[in-house]
Amino acid sequence: MRLLIITCMAFVVSPVFSQDLDPRAYIQVPVKSTTMITGFAYSHGGVVTDATLPVQNINADVQSFSIGVAHAFDLFGLSSQALIAVPYSLAQVTGDVNQQASRITRSGFGDMRLRLSVLFHGAPAATLAEMRKTPPRKTILGASLNIVVPTGQFFSDKLINLGTNRWSFRPELALSQRIRKRWTLDAYAGIWLFTNNASFYPGTSLRKQDPMTTFQTHFSYNINPQMWIAFDATFYTGGSSSVNGVYNDDRQSNARFGITAVVPTGKLSSLKFSASTGAVVRVGQDFSTYSIGWQHSWIPGFQASKMKKSR
Numbered sequence: 001m002r003l004l005i006i007t008c009m010a011f012v013v014s015p016v017f018s019q020d021l022d023p024r025a026y027i028q029v030p031v032k033s034t035t036m037i038t039g040f041a042y043s044h045g046g047v048v049t050d051a052t053l054p055v056q057n058i059n060a061d062v063q064s065f066s067i068g069v070a071h072a073f074d075l076f077g078l079s080s081q082a083l084i085a086v087p088y089s090l091a092q093v094t095g096d097v098n099q100q101a102s103r104i105t106r107s108g109f110g111d112m113r114l115r116l117s118v119l120f121h122g123a124p125a126a127t128l129a130e131m132r133k134t135p136p137r138k139t140i141l142g143a144s145l146n147i148v149v150p151t152g153q154f155f156s157d158k159l160i161n162l163g164t165n166r167w168s169f170r171p172e173l174a175l176s177q178r179i180r181k182r183w184t185l186d187a188y189a190g191i192w193l194f195t196n197n198a199s200f201y202p203g204t205s206l207r208k209q210d211p212m213t214t215f216q217t218h219f220s221y222n223i224n225p226q227m228w229i230a231f232d233a234t235f236y237t238g239g240s241s242s243v244n245g246v247y248n249d250d251r252q253s254n255a256r257f258g259i260t261a262v263v264p265t266g267k268l269s270s271l272k273f274s275a276s277t278g279a280v281v282r283v284g285q286d287f288s289t290y291s292i293g294w295q296h297s298w299i300p301g302f303q304a305s306k307m308k309k310s311r
Contacts, residue, residue, distance in 0.1 A: 020216075020234075021216065021218075021232040021233075021234055021256065021258045021260070021274070021276050022188075022216070022218075023186055023218035023220050023230035023232055023260050024176070024184065024186060024218070024220060024228075024230070025117070025144075025174070025186070025188070026117060026119060026140055026142040026144075026174045026176045026186065026188075027123075027140070027176065028079050028119060028123035028126070028131065028136070028140070029072040029079065029081060030072060030126065030127055030128040030131055030299050030300070030301075031072050031073055031074045031079070031125050031126065031127055032071075032072065032073065032127070032300045033071070033072045033128075033297055033298060033299040033300065034069065034070070034071045034072075034297065034298045035069070035070045035071075035295055035296070035297045035298075036067075036068070036069055036295065036296050036297075037066075037067070037068045037069070037070065037085070037293060037294070037295045038065075038066065038067050038068075038293060038294050038295075039064075039065070039066045039067075039272075039291060039292065039293030039294070040063070040064070040065055040066075040291065040292055040293070041062075041063075041064045041066075041289055041290065041291035041292075042061075042062070042063055042064075042289070042290050042291070043060070043061075043062040043064070043287050043288065043289040043290075044060070044061055044062075044287060044288055045059065045060065045278070045286055045287030045288055057094075057095055058093065058094070058095040059093070059094050059095070060091055060092065060093040060094070060287070061091070061092045062089055062090070062091045062092075063089065063090045063091075064087050064088070064089045064090075064110070065087065065088045065089075066085055066086065066087040066088070066293075067085065067086060068083060068084060068085030068086070068113075069083070069084055069085075070082065070083040070084075071083075073125075074125035075118055075125070077124055077125055078118050078119060078120055078124065078125055079118075079119040079123045079124060079125045079126070080116070080117065080118045080119070080125070081115075081116075081117050082114075082115070082116050083113070083114065083115040083116075083117075084112065084113070084114055085112070085113045085115075086109060086110075086112050086113075086151075087109070087110040087111075087113075088108070088109050088110065089106070089107070089108070089109075089110050089162050090105075090106075090107045091105065091106045091107070091160075091162065092104075092105050093105075093106070093160050095160070104158075104160055106153065106160065106161070106162050108152070108153030108162050109151065109152050109153060109162065109163075110152040110153075110162050110163060111148045111149055111150055111151055111152040111162075111163050111164055111168075112148070112149040112151045112152075113146065113147070113148055113149075114146070114147040114148075114149060115144060115145070115146050115147070116144060116145050117142055117143070117144035118142060118143055118144070119140055119141070119142040120141055120142060120143065121139070121140065121141035121142075122137040122138075122139050122140035122141060122176075123137065123140050123142075127300070127301060128299055128300065128301045128302060129301055136178070137178075138177065138178040139175070139176070139177055139178075140175070140176040140177075141173075141174070141175055141176075142173075142174045142176070143171070143172065143173050143174065144171075144172045144174070144190075145169065145170070145171050145172075146168075146169070146170040146172065146190075147167070147168070147169055147170075148164070148167065148168035148169075149167065150163055150164060150165050150166055150167060151163065152164065154199075156199040156200070156201070156202075156203035157201065157202055157203045158201065159201050164197070165197045165199055165200075166194055166195045166196065166197045167194070167195040168192055168193070168194050168195075169192070169193045169194075170190045170191065170192045170193070170214070171190060171191065171193075172188050172189065172190030172191075172214075173188070173189055173190070174186065174187065174188040174189075175187045175188075181222075182221055182222040183219065183220070183221055183222075184218075184219075184220045184221075184222075185217075185218070185219055186216070186217070186218040186220070187215075187216070187217050187218075188214075188215065188216040188217075189213075189214070189215050189216075190213075190214045190215075191211050191212065191213050191214065192211060192212040192213075192214065192236075192239070193211050194208075194209040194211070196208050200243060205243050205244050206243070206244055206245075207241060207242070207243050208241065208242050209239055209240070209241040209242075210238055210239055210240045210241070211238055211239070212236055212237065212238040212239035212252060213236065213237050213238050214234065214235070214236040215234065215235045215236070216232070216233070216234045217232075217233050217234075218230050218231065218232050218233075218260075219231045220260075226264040227261075227262065227263055227264060228261070228262050229259070229260065229261045229262075230259070230260040230261075231257075231258075231259055232256075232257065232258040232259065232260055232274075232276065233255065233256070233257050233258075234255065234256050235254070235255045236252060236253075236254055237251075237252060237253045237254075238251065238252065239251065239252045254278065254286075255278075256276050256277065256278055257276065257277065258274060258275055258276025258277070258289075259274065259275055259276075260272065260273070260274040261273045261274070265294070266296075267302075268296060268297045268298070268299065268302065269294065269295060269296040269297070270294070270295055271292065271293070271294055272291075272292065272293040272294075272295070273291070273292055274289075274290075274291050274292075274293075275288070275289065275290045275291075276288070276289050277289075
């Protein structure tokens with residue numbers, strides 16, 4: 001049943017928002033459908049919300065909880081989806097500041113994530129009934145805008161924070177290409193743009209960061225119509241920062257690899273398991289993450305269609 005494939009693929013948010021690895025983030029979802037997502041992630045290593053902080057030898061244990069809601073809608077005939085998600089984190093961090101070892105603990109909300117995606121080729125806006133009548137296309141092209149809102153916990157007199165005290169924007173273009181019956185290739189290219197932080201440590205400094213380019217590639221395989229697994233890779237470069245006009249030697253040129261698996265727990269719900277690690281790291285983001293998430297969808301017409309088919 002194609003519905004099962006759709007609902008199992010429609011996992012729209014990762015429990016952890018740092019350098020996302022999001023396979024199948026651009027798939028067609030029936031209009032007016034709503035999805036609730038919850039997740040938990042454990043990260044260990046050089047985990048910071050801002051990878052260019054002047055802290056050496058960072059080692060952190062971070063437990064993150066997230067909850068989000070996504071809604072699919074018709075935008076001028078195009079299949080679109082809006083997402084809002086909020087993380088809450090517990091972190092224990094050690095590191096060297098000015099060559100002195102220190103240890104801190106943080107707990108609180110992280111920055112809110114907003115996302116708007118539009119599929120402009122290969123996936124016109126359609127209801128569940130209309131999608132059943134139309135064979136899926138092999139090629140889908142889409143675009144999205146990710147926004148990180150500075151709602152997270154931030155102390156201007158401290159270097160390590162759960163929030164970043166600035167806005168971040170990532171416009172992105174994407175290709176989703178079905179290969180034969182079971183394989184799908186996803187490729188995304190985007191760029192992070194950052195506003196300034198005028199309250200940077202020790203509270204009166206002005207911190208700026210250059211744009212950072214990101215690339216993602218995912219190969220996913222349908223084990224059966226209800227279950228799939230993906231092999232993930234991302235590369236990001238740029239993002240040099242300056243404090244009060246003085247640039248730091250913190251340009252990033254990093255890669256991460258991971259694996260993702262989705263297992264159904266019902267016709268409209270599924271579990272998502274993922275793991276990723278830093279592979280080539282110049283500055284920051286040298287950590288491993290393990291996460292589990294659960295989603296449930298509400299799709300108009302699903303029950304009526306189910307009853308009609310059983311007669």
